[in-house]
Amino acid sequence: MVPIKxxxxxxxxxxYFPLNVSLGHMLTRHGFSSAWILMRVAPMMEIPGLTxxxxxxxxxxxxxxxxFDWLTATIRISGQVASLSGLAKWxxxxxxxxxxxxxxxxxxxxxxxxxxGVGFMAGDVYSRSLGKVKLETSDPNILLLSTGQLAADPxxxxxxxxxxxxxxxxxDFSQGLATVTRAALQPWACPYLELxxxxxxxxxxxxxxxxxxxSGIISDSLACL
Amino acid sequence: MTQQTSIPAEEFIDAPTGWVRILDRExxxxxxxxxxxxxxxxxxxxxxxxxxxxGLIGRNCPHRGAxxxxxxxxxxxxRCPFHGWHFDRxxxxxxxxxxxxxxxxxxxxxxxxxxxxxxxxxxxAFLKDGDTT
Amino acid sequence: xxxxxxNDTITRIGPKTxxxxxxxxxxxxAALVEExxxxxxxxxxxxxxRLALMLDDAGDLRxxxxxxxxxxxPVFYPDATxxxxxxxxxTYPVMVKKGIAFAYLGDGEAPEFPNFDCFRADDTxxxxxxxLWECNWxxxxxxxxxxxxxxxxxxxxxxxxxxSNYGKQFRDKVAQTSIPMTQVLREYPRPDxxxxxxxxxxxxxxxxxxxxxxxxxxxxxxxxxxxxxxxMSREMTITQWHVPIDDENCYWFTLFTSxxxxxxxxxxxxxxxxxxxxxxxxxxxxxxxxxxxxxxEQADETYTGMGMDxxxxxxxxxxxxxxxxxxxxxHLGRSDKAIIRYRRILRxxxxxxxAGNRNALPMQDGEKIQTIIGPLSNDAVAxxxxxxxxxxxxxxxxxxxxxxxxxx
Numbered sequence: 001m002v003p004i005k006x007x008x009x010x011x012x013x014x015x016y017f018p019l020n021v022s023l024g025h026m027l028t029r030h031g032f033s034s035a036w037i038l039m040r041v042a043p044m045m046e047i048p049g050l051t052x053x054x055x056x057x058x059x060x061x062x063x064x065x066x067x068f069d070w071l072t073a074t075i076r077i078s079g080q081v082a083s084l085s086g087l088a089k090w091x092x093x094x095x096x097x098x099x100x101x102x103x104x105x106x107x108x109x110x111x112x113x114x115x116x117g118v119g120f121m122a123g124d125v126y127s128r129s130l131g132k133v134k135l136e137t138s139d140p141n142i143l144l145l146s147t148g149q150l151a152a153d154p155x156x157x158x159x160x161x162x163x164x165x166x167x168x169x170x171x172d173f174s175q176g177l178a179t180v181t182r183a184a185l186q187p188w189a190c191p192y193l194e195l196x197x198x199x200x201x202x203x204x205x206x207x208x209x210x211x212x213x214x215s216g217i218i219s220d221s222l223a224c225l
Numbered sequence: 226m227t228q229q230t231s232i233p234a235e236e237f238i239d240a241p242t243g244w245v246r247i248l249d250r251e252x253x254x255x256x257x258x259x260x261x262x263x264x265x266x267x268x269x270x271x272x273x274x275x276x277x278x279x280g281l282i283g284r285n286c287p288h289r290g291a292x293x294x295x296x297x298x299x300x301x302x303x304r305c306p307f308h309g310w311h312f313d314r315x316x317x318x319x320x321x322x323x324x325x326x327x328x329x330x331x332x333x334x335x336x337x338x339x340x341x342x343x344x345x346x347x348x349x350a351f352l353k354d355g356d357t358t
Numbered sequence: 359x360x361x362x363x364x365n366d367t368i369t370r371i372g373p374k375t376x377x378x379x380x381x382x383x384x385x386x387x388a389a390l391v392e393e394x395x396x397x398x399x400x401x402x403x404x405x406x407x408r409l410a411l412m413l414d415d416a417g418d419l420r421x422x423x424x425x426x427x428x429x430x431x432p433v434f435y436p437d438a439t440x441x442x443x444x445x446x447x448x449t450y451p452v453m454v455k456k457g458i459a460f461a462y463l464g465d466g467e468a469p470e471f472p473n474f475d476c477f478r479a480d481d482t483x484x485x486x487x488x489x490l491w492e493c494n495w496x497x498x499x500x501x502x503x504x505x506x507x508x509x510x511x512x513x514x515x516x517x518x519x520x521x522s523n524y525g526k527q528f529r530d531k532v533a534q535t536s537i538p539m540t541q542v543l544r545e546y547p548r549p550d551x552x553x554x555x556x557x558x559x560x561x562x563x564x565x566x567x568x569x570x571x572x573x574x575x576x577x578x579x580x581x582x583x584x585x586x587x588x589x590m591s592r593e594m595t596i597t598q599w600h601v602p603i604d605d606e607n608c609y610w611f612t613l614f615t616s617x618x619x620x621x622x623x624x625x626x627x628x629x630x631x632x633x634x635x636x637x638x639x640x641x642x643x644x645x646x647x648x649x650x651x652x653x654x655e656q657a658d659e660t661y662t663g664m665g666m667d668x669x670x671x672x673x674x675x676x677x678x679x680x681x682x683x684x685x686x687x688x689h690l691g692r693s694d695k696a697i698i699r700y701r702r703i704l705r706x707x708x709x710x711x712x713a714g715n716r717n718a719l720p721m722q723d724g725e726k727i728q729t730i731i732g733p734l735s736n737d738a739v740a741x742x743x744x745x746x747x748x749x750x751x752x753x754x755x756x757x758x759x760x761x762x763x764x765x766x
Contacts, residue, residue: 055335065361292678323506
């Protein structure tokens, strides 16, 4: 468990562009090399035959619309766009798509979306899901948890007294965006003290503070669970 | 050049596909060369830009739906008075002055354009199959 | 762009609709007190219901169901002698606050009123008025939580002297400076917008960073579900409800609240009566007369060509979208962030009511409601590096100098 240089942020990303393009714009705006994000209640669309260079459609046909109830993902800058993997709960208006378990990261949001997250600058500590991230030496509210590659000793950071109200999100998602039910989400996000350590690969630990974006992350996380 | 005190009345035109004469050229010889046109039920706006070329584009701003008949003719295009989105005669959005600095969103926004030209003293529009439904 | 289904869900407010159920958890303006001076019963058209204000046996106001004819106009305002009460129809409680009769059309207990400035100021310091907009309530609300539009829709190409602008929006000088508000809006059209969720709705901060190391800070608010609270001038704020008449028409009801001096109600009323016709409070400038549009004025003086009254500009913008804005054709930008946050709260409230969880909605938790005060609603110019503290300080000074209890 290591404290890493991280910025809690809130932002709006553009709609209409492919999601990986809008998220790429956002990473570039903030100067992040990677980030973990959480988004709720965001309308989305998937228009057959629309290429990345086309102007966006001027009208949303009923069958092309849907909504993310929530989405959590790790994103990393990859050229101009973001590579994206994570978990989400969504629904499409088109009943024929009701059983799709995966969606493409090139789908589009149907309007700009509000999101919260944690952004990382490039550094020397290797994280498998977030790439190289910077180490933080002073009292961070965010810790990177990992089995195997990183030495873990919370005591040395004098944070043990705060960890009982900390929340952990695993970040070692599979490739792409996959759906998961609310019940199946429990091993992915939970209070730190209930962490199912055997399954655990890598994750972020948020220490609860009164800081507004952080309390927003915690309350949004609890709403997803 | 005719003085004007308000917006010209809407012109209603129903026509088959192909090139259709929609107006006499004189109809646009007014101080503010812009006329609302309803072509086979589609609400459009016809205007002349500073290069003297015609544009015939959708009437509601694609942002929040404001009525572009009340747009400002300026900078060689039509600007929506609601948030300043600016369109050229092809319907391409060229500026969104309230969006955050560096936003590329305007590039992805294009209002549908109906081809339009002037000949034989008239203004003609080209209606495709899809325009007549 | 949202689907038609979602657009219907968030706009339609009749009995048993999803958004209608959320709105019915709150008090809504039903009539101005000045309307009560005529003979009872007094017609009220609210949330898709045809109603009338009556005095019950105890002399209290009560809203009752009125028998309506098929084909009545949406803002039908029959004479008292023509009103027939549906004696078996629903009846609703009414409470008068500062020149407005509020009604509660929901199930269960009506919530307390929050302790906003417009309710706690002395009667001498609050003036009420209303006006008709022929469009859905949501688009009427959304223009009020859109800080970017003021730099365009309300752009004046010339700044007039600020002498005769009492009681008018955006015609004052900014804070303690000699800069006209119109100049700030015109020269800095791309505000940084911050949006925070609060216990009453949203706090919206628009920052216009000026050239001289100063920042213009404008703080406005969304009060859930259908009101806004914004500064009007240095002296006054506007608390404005966009109340549905039905799905396709709404009234704005405004409480103009003055901090230091009593409101000149005669002047404020005369200014507004000149622009509206009674008894419907329909604006004299409207769709039929192109809102008084003058192309020469648009070229030389105003962005819209529709005169100096910014209410007319707003009315044109929202009515021009159509009776119910077709949001399957809209393209919101990041500058629309307050609208995006608001719709998120509304969709969450709809979901919560569907799950029977009314307490999850803003201002429904009985004990906390009366502790909600303010909200802070202010224009200020402050050093860019300390805009937040300086803006707050300017508001505190104004409140401290106020004869009624405006403490926060």
